[in-house]
Amino acid sequence: MLRGFRSFHPLVLLLYYIAVIAGLMLNQHPIFLTAAFLSIIFVNLILDKGIELNKWKYMIIFLDLFVFVFTPVFNQQGNIVLFELFSRAFYLEAVIQGAMIALTLSGILALFTTFNIVMTPDKFLYLFSKFFPKWALILMLALRFMPLFRKRLADIQDVQEMKGVSMKDGKLRDKAQNGMLFLQILLTYSLEEAMQTADSMSARGYGLQKRSQYKAYRWKSRDWSMLILLFFLSLSTLIGWQSNKTILTLTPELESILLQGYSWFYLLGWFLLISLPIWTEGKEVIKWNFYQREI
Amino acid sequence: MELLSTRNLNFTYPNSSEQALTDINFTVHEGDFVVICGPSGSGKSTLIRLMKQELNLHGTRSGEIYYQETPLEEHNPITLAKDIGMVFQDPENQIVMSNVMDELLFGMENLGFSTNEMRKKTAEIVHYFGFNHLLQQDTSELSGGEKQQINLASVLLLDPKILILDEPTAQLDPIAAKDFMYLLKQLNDELGITIIIVEHRLNELFSLANQIVMLEQGRIKFSQNPRKALSLLAENMTTYLPEASQLYLTFTSSPEISDIPSNVKEAKHWLNGLDITSNQTQQEEQVKPEKPLLELKEIDFSYSKHTKPVLNNLSLTVQDSEWLAILGGNGTGKSTLLKIIAGLLTAQHGKIRYKGKKVKQMNRKFIGYLPQNPKLYFLHETLKDEYDALAEKHGKSETEVQTLVKEFQLEALIDRHPYDLSGGELQRAALVGILIGNPQILLLDEPTKGMDPAFKEEFASIIQTVKHTGVTIIMVTHDVEFAAKHVTRCSMLFQGEVIVTEDTNAFFKDNDYYTTMINRITKDSHVPAVVTVEEAKMSWQMKKVLPSSV
Numbered sequence: 072m073l074r075g076f077r078s079f080h081p082l083v084l085l086l087y088y089i090a091v092i093a094g095l096m097l098n099q100h101p102i103f104l105t106a107a108f109l110s111i112i113f114v115n116l117i118l119d120k121g122i123e124l125n126k127w128k129y130m131i132i133f134l135d136l137f138v139f140v141f142t143p144v145f146n147q148q149g150n151i152v153l154f155e156l157f158s159r160a161f162y163l164e165a166v167i168q169g170a171m172i173a174l175t176l177s178g179i180l181a182l183f184t185t186f187n188i189v190m191t192p193d194k195f196l197y198l199f200s201k202f203f204p205k206w207a208l209i210l211m212l213a214l215r216f217m218p219l220f221r222k223r224l225a226d227i228q229d230v231q232e233m234k235g236v237s238m239k240d241g242k243l244r245d246k247a248q249n250g251m252l253f254l255q256i257l258l259t260y261s262l263e264e265a266m267q268t269a270d271s272m273s274a275r276g277y278g279l280q281k282r283s284q285y286k287a288y289r290w291k292s293r294d295w296s297m298l299i300l301l302f303f304l305s306l307s308t309l310i311g312w313q314s315n316k317t318i319l320t321l322t323p324e325l326e327s328i329l330l331q332g333y334s335w336f337y338l339l340g341w342f343l344l345i346s347l348p349i350w351t352e353g354k355e356v357i358k359w360n361f362y363q364r365e366i
Numbered sequence: 367m368e369l370l371s372t373r374n375l376n377f378t379y380p381n382s383s384e385q386a387l388t389d390i391n392f393t394v395h396e397g398d399f400v401v402i403c404g405p406s407g408s409g410k411s412t413l414i415r416l417m418k419q420e421l422n423l424h425g426t427r428s429g430e431i432y433y434q435e436t437p438l439e440e441h442n443p444i445t446l447a448k449d450i451g452m453v454f455q456d457p458e459n460q461i462v463m464s465n466v467m468d469e470l471l472f473g474m475e476n477l478g479f480s481t482n483e484m485r486k487k488t489a490e491i492v493h494y495f496g497f498n499h500l501l502q503q504d505t506s507e508l509s510g511g512e513k514q515q516i517n518l519a520s521v522l523l524l525d526p527k528i529l530i531l532d533e534p535t536a537q538l539d540p541i542a543a544k545d546f547m548y549l550l551k552q553l554n555d556e557l558g559i560t561i562i563i564v565e566h567r568l569n570e571l572f573s574l575a576n577q578i579v580m581l582e583q584g585r586i587k588f589s590q591n592p593r594k595a596l597s598l599l600a601e602n603m604t605t606y607l608p609e610a611s612q613l614y615l616t617f618t619s620s621p622e623i624s625d626i627p628s629n630v631k632e633a634k635h636w637l638n639g640l641d642i643t644s645n646q647t648q649q650e651e652q653v654k655p656e657k658p659l660l661e662l663k664e665i666d667f668s669y670s671k672h673t674k675p676v677l678n679n680l681s682l683t684v685q686d687s688e689w690l691a692i693l694g695g696n697g698t699g700k701s702t703l704l705k706i707i708a709g710l711l712t713a714q715h716g717k718i719r720y721k722g723k724k725v726k727q728m729n730r731k732f733i734g735y736l737p738q739n740p741k742l743y744f745l746h747e748t749l750k751d752e753y754d755a756l757a758e759k760h761g762k763s764e765t766e767v768q769t770l771v772k773e774f775q776l777e778a779l780i781d782r783h784p785y786d787l788s789g790g791e792l793q794r795a796a797l798v799g800i801l802i803g804n805p806q807i808l809l810l811d812e813p814t815k816g817m818d819p820a821f822k823e824e825f826a827s828i829i830q831t832v833k834h835t836g837v838t839i840i841m842v843t844h845d846v847e848f849a850a851k852h853v854t855r856c857s858m859l860f861q862g863e864v865i866v867t868e869d870t871n872a873f874f875k876d877n878d879y880y881t882t883m884i885n886r887i888t889k890d891s892h893v894p895a896v897v898t899v900e901e902a903k904m905s906w907q908m909k910k911v912l913p914s915s916v
Binding site: 193211212214215217218219222223226227229230231232233234235236252255256259260263264265267268270271272273274275276277278279280281282283284285286 | 418420421422443444447448451452454456458459460461462463464465468471472473474475476477478479480481484485504505506517520521524705708710730731733734735737739741742743744745756759785799803
């Protein structure tokens with residue numbers, strides 16, 4: 072995808088996620104949270120038709136139910152008693168609290184599924200290497216060694232199994248012992264081989280001077296506009312939270328759930344913030360349909 | 367212009383009494399294509415490693431190495447890292463990054479290139495090599511040939527003036543190796559990059575190189591142009607020559623230097639002037655009694671439900687005490703077939719008969735397996751410990767082990783750590799371990815990869831001794847010349863199926879591409895078709911020399 076939400080600079084994308092997660096935790100109000108959850112589902116749909124979210128749906132539903140049912144059981148604060156069960160009061164405030172926690176959790180989880188789609192490992196690594204270049208290099212070397220180790224261990228297992236030394240059958244003690252032996256060869260062997268890797272690194276001038284970094288992602292003018300937009304929308308959320316307009320007061324007295332006055336304004340700001348991917352992706356979808364019609 | 371030269375170079379490794387290199391004097395000019403050859407342990411790798419200062423070889427050195435007429439030490443290390451590029455033998459171990467793009471960038475990042483420079487240079491090289499489709503892939507998913515090309519490209523991105531390569535094709539299959547060589551030729555011709563390459567396989571290199579350096583026991587035996595080198599090798603190191611030259615030398619009593627053919631075209635030309643008949647009027651029909659040891663019938667195998675089957679309706683019969691070679695390109699299922707025979711994998715469909723009895727899976731006890739990398743075979747600190755453990759497992763007495771060790775000439779090495787052995791010793795050591803288990807079938811997985819010609823012969827004779835003890839040998843290989851010389855039958859694997867199994871001679875005589883150089887020379891010519899020099903020696907009779915057609 073060369074346009075759309077995913078094409079923004081990884082730093083902008085990261086800031087978006089930080090802002091939305093912070094907002095989800097700050098705006099503890101059923102309407103704000105419901106709006107957030109619904110928009111995030113829509114973001115999922117527009118990014119990959121909900122394929123990634125689908126993998127997580129049972130997890131999300133289960134977690135929601137769990138929180139929604141158990142919060143009122145343990146939370147004994149409130150004024151309005153809904154009903155009593157096994158000589159335990161169930162308060163309306165606690166039920167609302169449970170719903171809000173469940174919505175926050177599912178919002179964050181659903182957001183993370185989009186994070187997987189948008190922040191691909193290379194973007195993540197790019198950001199990481201910007202702040203910790205040395206660690207990022209080590210991380211990349213480690214990533215390279217994973218498949219190598221796996222392949223070598225499989226080779227060792229095959230060869231040794233032909234010799235009758237196996238990790239699969241026999242007594243547990245023998246299996247464990249053989250497994251340790253295999254790991255031992257894997258390490259000795261890999262150390263030997265790593266000498267060659269080291270040679271190849273120094274042959275290409277590793278360690279002679281400070282490394283430069285290939286910037287795979289260019290900062291474009293629309294990254295600036297997006298950044299400014301993000302800034303103002305986050306600011307509005309922050310102010311709303313500061314002035315208590317985006318929070319439902321539960322104690323000492325339950326406030327009306329309905330929104331009043333400025334809260335509507337903050338809700339709009341909040342909704343615009345979350346749905347940034349919808350506008351940017353949606354624009355592409357519309358454009359695409361338009362071009363197709365032209366043809 | 368003189369680019370790189372050594373003057374009176376000597377080198378000794380620490381704790382070693384012998385000099386690894388003695389009195390090395392040679393010069394490389396700009397645009398040269400230099401091949402360094404010699405038997406294993408002759409100091410080839412040491413020599414080229416000394417030319418690459420960053421590798422920092424431990425030991426004592428005397429004499430100088432000059433780059434552009436200034437000693438190496440006086441150059442700026444960054445200039446040296448850029449100007450002298452190096453590609454190593456193992457395609458896998460040289461790769462540092464998990465992603466092709468990062469791997470290409472690695473060297474440039476080390477030397478502080480700017481993003482724009484990197485972008486431009488990668489774009490150029492990707493275009494030149496034509497590997498757009500590889501750019502986003504993980505390096506672990508590439509084939510050996512592709513890996514080696516990425517390694518080469520990553521070095522070329524630094525704009526080297528000299529490219530040093532340490533047996534870059536030893537681990538590749540013949541086709542990938544040929545491609546790689548021609549790529550080097552292209553770099554040499556089109557970009558004028560000076561190339562220094564260490565190689566065993568001289569076949570193609572004779573027509574590519576303009577200087578051949580022969581090392582022996584740390585000394586330069588000669589340093590000559592290919593034509594001259596051909597004649598010097600002809601005197602006493604014929605195993606290093608292309609088969610075409612070997613054939614010529616076998617049938618010419620007083621060879622002319624300028625006539626020695628080094629490729630198929632030249633050899634055909636030489637044969638044109640000869641009249642040869644076959645002296646074997648009747649082929650000795652050796653009808654051996656059919657005694658199938660192992661029969662595979664209609665074997666299907668795939669690694670998972672949704673992937674394409676690797677083996678598909680495969681049938682193969684292995685005769686008792688034969689040496690069978692399984693040939694075929696990359697990805698045709700050779701290793702998988704070997705694993706099924708070894709009993710490591712179970713086929714999803716098909717029948718296996720062993721000694722006439724139907725079995726579901728092969729019993730691993732009857733089978734010895736020599737892996738491509740014999741290092742993986744050893745679990746213990748010394749050979750002796752390893753053999754003791756194996757002897758105990760298989761109920762063998764110490765004297766039986768002793769005889770095996772003696773037979774394979776390993777007495778002196780018995781207390782060494784396996785990793786301190788040379789490649790050949792390691793292979794022999796692993797074979798002893800396998801033979802302690804009394805296998806009836808011995809499986810060899812690409813055993814000749816990276817071997818020098820002299821050692822290949824030695825290895826073949828070792829396997830022959832094993833075979834004479836009644837062990838059946840099944841070998842997977844790419845090495846056409848080796849198979850043609852030594853094995854009894856050959857099978858060709860194609861798209862997961864054995865398409866033909868024939869006696870070695872018949873097999874190679876039928877083939878056009880997948881065959882030996884000698885067969886390509888003699889096929890469809892006026893002389894009797896043969897597959898190896900040995901066969902020609904036995905069956906050809908030189909009648910008289912026709913008046914030369916030239």
